[in-house]
Amino acid sequence: MSALDAILNDIDADLDNALERLFAFLRIPSISTDPAYAGQCREAAAWLATDLTALGFQTSVEETSLHPVVLAHKPKPGAPHVLFYGHYDVQPVDPLDLWTHPPFEPRIATGPEGHRTIVARGASDDKGQVMTFVEACRAHLAMAGELPCGVTILIEGAEESGSQGLPEWVAANRDKLGCDVVLVCDTGMWDPKTPQITSSLRGLCYFEVKVTCADRDLHSGFFGGAARNPIHVLSRIVADLHDADGRVTVPGFYDGVHERPAEVIAQWRGLGMTPETLLGPIGLKEPAGEKGRLPLELVQSRPACDVNGIWGGYTGEGTKTVIASTASAKVSFRLVDDQDPAALARSFEAFVRERVPADCSVEVVTYKGSRAISLPFDMPELTAARAALEAEWGVPAVTVGAGGSIPIVGDFKRILGKDTLLIGFGLDDDRIHSPNEKYDLTSFHKGTRSWARILSALGARG
Amino acid sequence: MSALDAILNDIDADLDNALERLFAFLRIPSISTDPAYAGQCREAAAWLATDLTALGFQTSVEETSLHPVVLAHKPKPGAPHVLFYGHYDVQPVDPLDLWTHPPFEPRIATGPEGHRTIVARGASDDKGQVMTFVEACRAHLAMAGELPCGVTILIEGAEESGSQGLPEWVAANRDKLGCDVVLVCDTGMWDPKTPQITSSLRGLCYFEVKVTCADRDLHSGFFGGAARNPIHVLSRIVADLHDADGRVTVPGFYDGVHERPAEVIAQWRGLGMTPETLLGPIGLKEPAGEKGRLPLELVQSRPACDVNGIWGGYTGEGTKTVIASTASAKVSFRLVDDQDPAALARSFEAFVRERVPADCSVEVVTYKGSRAISLPFDMPELTAARAALEAEWGVPAVTVGAGGSIPIVGDFKRILGKDTLLIGFGLDDDRIHSPNEKYDLTSFHKGTRSWARILSALGARG
Secondary structure (H helix, E strand, O other): OOHHHHHHHHHHHOHHHHHHHHHHHHOOOOEOOOHHHHHHHHHHHHHHHHHHHHOOOEEEEEOOOOOOEEEEEEOOOOOOEEEEEEEOOEOOOOOHHHOOOOOOOOEEEEOOOOOEEEEOOOOOOOHHHHHHHHHHHHHHHHHHOOOOOEEEEEEEOOHHHOOOOHHHHHHHOHHHOOOOEEEEOOOEOOEOOEOEEEEEEOEEEEEEEEEEOOOOOEEHHHHOOOOOOHHHHHHHHHHHOEOOOOOEOOOOOOOOOOOOOHHHHHHHHHOOOOHHHHHHHHOOOOOOOOOOOOHHHHHHOOOEEEEEEEEEEOOOOOOOOEEOOEEEEEEEEEEOOOOOHHHHHHHHHHHHHOOOOOOOEEEEEEEEEEOOEEOOOOOHHHHHHHHHHHHHHOOOOEEEEEOOOOHHHHHHHHHHOOOEEEEOOEOOOOOOOOOOOEEEHHHHHHHHHHHHHHHHHHHHOO | OOHHHHHHHHHHHOHHHHHHHHHHHHOOOOEOOOHHHHHHHHHHHHHHHHHHHHOOOEEEEEOOOOOOEEEEEEOOOOOOEEEEEEEOOEOOOOOHHHOOOOOOOOEEEEOOOOOEEEEOOOOOOOHHHHHHHHHHHHHHHHHHOOOOOEEEEEEEOOHHHOOOOHHHHHHHOHHHOOOOEEEEOOOEOOEOOEOEEEEEEOEEEEEEEEEEOOOOOEEHHHHOOOOOOHHHHHHHHHHHOEOOOOOEOOOOOOOOOOOOOHHHHHHHHHOOOOHHHHHHHHOOOOOOOOOOOOHHHHHHOOOEEEEEEEEEEOOOOOOOOEEOOEEEEEEEEEEOOOOOHHHHHHHHHHHHHOOOOOOOEEEEEEEEEEOOEEOOOOOHHHHHHHHHHHHHHOOOOEEEEEOOOOHHHHHHHHHHOOOEEEEOOEOOOOOOOOOOOEEEHHHHHHHHHHHHHHHHHHHHOO
16 A cells, blocks of 8 residues: 555545534634624634644744734745645625524535535635645644645635735735745535636726716706717727627737637537536526637636626616716726736726717726736646546546636735645535535545645655 | 787786785795695695686686696687696705795895896796786786687696696596697796797607626626626617717607708707807717707707616626626607607617527616607797797797607697697796796796787787
């Protein structure tokens, strides 16, 4: 039996104890967004610090502007070093009456298909996922007496509050966070049988546009046909954002967007995501974006533009014959690859301004802009992790992008200069942020085994 | 001295008494929209009925579904018969603290240019205007013992509440309202020296459009680029409503729209309304509608389309990365001449539907549709009234359209089959519906003299 097999066997044998530890963690109602639970957040941090100290990590609980972070070190000179990130805080539990059992009394339930699940707030997001990594470390330490590589664990307590205070803390403590690669366990599987590494995240640029025409609201009977209507001006701007092929028309928008290698596209095509599988569950059939692209490309590796809100004039019941003075929209862009948020902000504002009549005015507010994140396809840690996941699950790991943005990953890249492997074992039906959140027992068990393999694989590279 | 001169002299001599009567009327707080003032509305109706009875009119106060109407008859067999319409109810007075004097304590004030004004709620809209007609009748009766033509006076008490109940009452009492022409005194002068007859009113079609794409709100990170965004669909519809020349693009929209005779256009051109005079006061410079048209044409004799409201997605502070499930707009059309609201409703709905993707849906609600009203330019009563007004004011009366819609005028046409001459003496600075409403003493005095002349002129036609 190899050393790794012994470690995996230990994980199997220790599963009940691992569940007891997870349940103790889940019983702490560490709701970060509600100040009433600040003490419980601190308690969750302390619980984790105690456990990691017992494992031999050099552990501290460090203050941020909101809830403290847990920081744990176990260096291994000469070996690669990984930084693992997760969060101990959880979402609020309302509406409480939709929970079939109290959210902070974790239990094992049997799912509709006979599989067992861990049910509690935080079971999947993110305590259960955090503990897959901790348990993997525990097994390595129990059976081998050491970890395969140096490990720093950073578990924050404000992720569900927008990671308030974390980027500042990371910037101020970058010397404590040295590593070769970052690991994050806060994402999902491709499906219950197929592991996934999220290899890219889209960036985001978010604007608010406010068009002003007349200096007051007007009676449409007296002025209709002669006075400029800001809703018309704004609608023209929005309509002009896309051409007939679904491409964004803001000049220079596609600068820095790269085509994926043919083999990546082929892999994606093989995953079988169709318009029906992507859009059917939300009541749609036809992809709306760029023509001739796979649905998976559209949401993961292609940039996009969406108006997230629009308002102006009378919006109440019945009728009012008004020509509004102003109309507003919130407009955001998802960015990929090397698209530059600053360049887009300039180009978008010019695009808007040239569509506003000379006697009207427009205000363009830039809320935020973050670049896309993407891993090099030939990154050695990515290759190693994929092999480890395939060994555990028996099928190749899917490597895809995620359409959303996870700001902390950008912060790690910006502040520490390091790439992040996003590997998680959540499933689409985990009901994170909703009542009756669950984490499949398989996710927890095989997730722990997956991390044990990944740690070995990364350590073997040293 | 002609009989008419004697009547006009009597009006001059009796001005102080006429003001006392008007003040008594103005002291009654007949606010129709506030149920607390229902008794005062009834009191105003009774006051008017008493005065008209004293003048020898056969008078009744008749119930409607809201406040009563005052109906007064003075037939003159063999002579033309006119139906005069006005309203005794007034707008609410809030914000009360902006009134320099109590709104129901009428007084004579001196305006900034030394001219005298009657200040009170209802002074201009519409008690002062109603009394110009009543005082003209009084002078005729005092000096000639009779009116030049048959007169029916209909004064309602719910105009500021959308004339609730009046169309039904008119329909049920059409046999009491027989006439050759309707006279309305609830509009304004072209300017303080130039009288005006409003010879057309635009019609109105009002719709609400609701586009639904996905069956729930979506995360724009997960779906942006692939899921249809209803704000984009709706903005395209709105943008498509006008072409680059400012013309409405709904098929068949201009069916039934007629060009005005060259001499009318020439007259309008001579009035000197420029983009600057129309739009300058509201902070704009360039007309937005159909290219190559006079500003006066655009707002009075040309149809128009305005989106009166639009909403969808996130409209609060800051950012939310949502793709909304629905987006809505309120869209109205001002109609002229023979445009058919029913045909427009069909054409607009088809226009909308063909711009909604097959996997999305749209709901089009039709709130209301009313045809435009316009007088024949060669109508004898119009010619007679213009001459009478020119005789009083020393300058030709301007004959223009009004951009807004006055539904009761359409009801008179529809139910009684009669055209309406809209002749009023209000001024743009009368602050109707606002604090410190006023009516120029000149408007009241020369307005009364104008009606005396018009009655004579119309009677002479018999």
